[in-house]
Amino acid sequence: xxxxxxxxxxxxxxxxxxxxxxxxxxxxxxxxxxxxxxxxxxxxxxxxxxxxxxxxxxxxxxxxxxxxxxxxxxxxxxxxxxxxxxxxxxxxxxxxxxxxxxxxxxxxxxxxx
Amino acid sequence: xxxxxxxxxxxxxxxxxxxxxxxxxxxxxxxxxxxxxxxxxxxxxxxxxxxxxxxxxxxxxxxxxxxxxxxxxxxxxxxxxxxxxxxxxxxxxxxxxxxxxxxxxxxxxxxxxx
Numbered sequence: 001x002x003x004x005x006x007x008x009x010x011x012x013x014x015x016x017x018x019x020x021x022x023x024x025x026x027x028x029x030x031x032x033x034x035x036x037x038x039x040x041x042x043x044x045x046x047x048x049x050x051x052x053x054x055x056x057x058x059x060x061x062x063x064x065x066x067x068x069x070x071x072x073x074x075x076x077x078x079x080x081x082x083x084x085x086x087x088x089x090x091x092x093x094x095x096x097x098x099x100x101x102x103x104x105x106x107x108x109x110x111x112x113x
Numbered sequence: 114x115x116x117x118x119x120x121x122x123x124x125x126x127x128x129x130x131x132x133x134x135x136x137x138x139x140x141x142x143x144x145x146x147x148x149x150x151x152x153x154x155x156x157x158x159x160x161x162x163x164x165x166x167x168x169x170x171x172x173x174x175x176x177x178x179x180x181x182x183x184x185x186x187x188x189x190x191x192x193x194x195x196x197x198x199x200x201x202x203x204x205x206x207x208x209x210x211x212x213x214x215x216x217x218x219x220x221x222x223x224x225x226x227x
Contacts (some may be wrong), residue, residue, distance in 0.1 A: 009153070032213035033197055043117075043203060043218040044156075046158060051213050099144050099163075099214050100171070105155040 002027040002093050006104035008063055012060065013081055014112050021076040021107045023091030031093040033074045038088045038106075046090070061085075086111045115140045119170030119204050119219035126194055126226055134222050144207040145187040146171065147179065149200040150221075153191070156203065162187055163209070178180045181219045 005024045013019045025033070033050040046057040055067040065076045074091060091104040126132050129165035130167045138145065148171075158171030162181040176198055178190040187206075191198060202222045207214040 004155075004197065006155075010159075034213070034215075043220045044205075044216075045218070047213055049213050049215065083172055094214055094216075099209065100158060101146075101148075101156070101205075101216060103148075103155040103157075 002029070002031060002095065002102045004091050004093055004102050004104035006091055006107050008107050010108045010110065012110045012112060013015060015083055016080045018079050019077065019081050019085075019109065021089050021091075021109065023074045023104060024037065025072050025091070025093050027072075027095075029059065030096045032096060033065075033067060034092045034094065034101075035059075035063070035074070035076050036090045036092060036103075037044065040087070044063065044090065047076075081109070081111045083111050083113060085109060115217065117204055117206055117217050117219040119202075119222050121222060122220060123223050124225070126186065126224070128195055128226055129193050132194060132224075134191075134202060134204075134224070136189065136219060137185050137186045138187075138204075138206040138217070139185065140206060140217065141184065143184070143209040143218070144204035145181070146205050146216075147177070147187070147189050148203045149173065150203060151200050156167065159189070159202075162180050191224075194224075196226045198224065199226050200224060 035047040036044040037047045058064045143164045147159040148156040150156045160179040162168045204219040205216040
């Protein structure tokens with residue numbers, strides 16, 4: 001069975017400050033790792049994904065996530081946040097065999113002016 | 114434009130009145146699924162389908178039905194809705210064989226059962 005833990009339900013941060021959203025997972029099978037973002041009143045959008053290879057994955061809007069196999073973590077970071085990054089962020093794993101997604105409980109990022 | 118379309122976006126209904134939430138995708142994806150999103154619980158899978166006429170239960174299937182008669186459509190049926198099914202529902206689709214299998218989500222359906 002797989003599980004995903006996002007310890008921080010809410011993260012307030014000032015504009016232009018760095019942020020880290022934490023994600024830990026457990027799985028007895030091989031999984032893919034994802035971060036999805038949900039802006040207010042919208043569906044989920046893929047932010048970035050980890051397949052294999054380099055442990056650092058980058059997105060087009062400045063976010064990056066680092067896969068750490070020994071700590072089973074996939075933390076999301078951004079060196080300087082903008083007001084427009086205010087959203088809810090979900091970490092997820094996908095079972096390679098069944099394609100089923102398991103989501104964390106989400107982290108609300110609130111960027112303050 | 115590649116998309117997953119859900120209808121309706123908002124729905125208020127009464128206990129026991131059957132309803133259907135439609136989901137359609139235009140990407141020729143084999144895999145489709147339904148999730149419900151509740152505060153503090155994240156998204157939980159209700160049902161999924163690997164292809165036409167192939168459906169299976171997810172983690173929280175009680176009180177729901179689905180069908181997959183066509184590849185593009187995957188409706189969610191609540192035969193007798195109850196207040197504990199008040200939630201935000203998302204349909205998603207993925208292409209089988211893609212690595213990793215990126216899920217495309219609909220805009221969501223906010224259901225209130227009174």
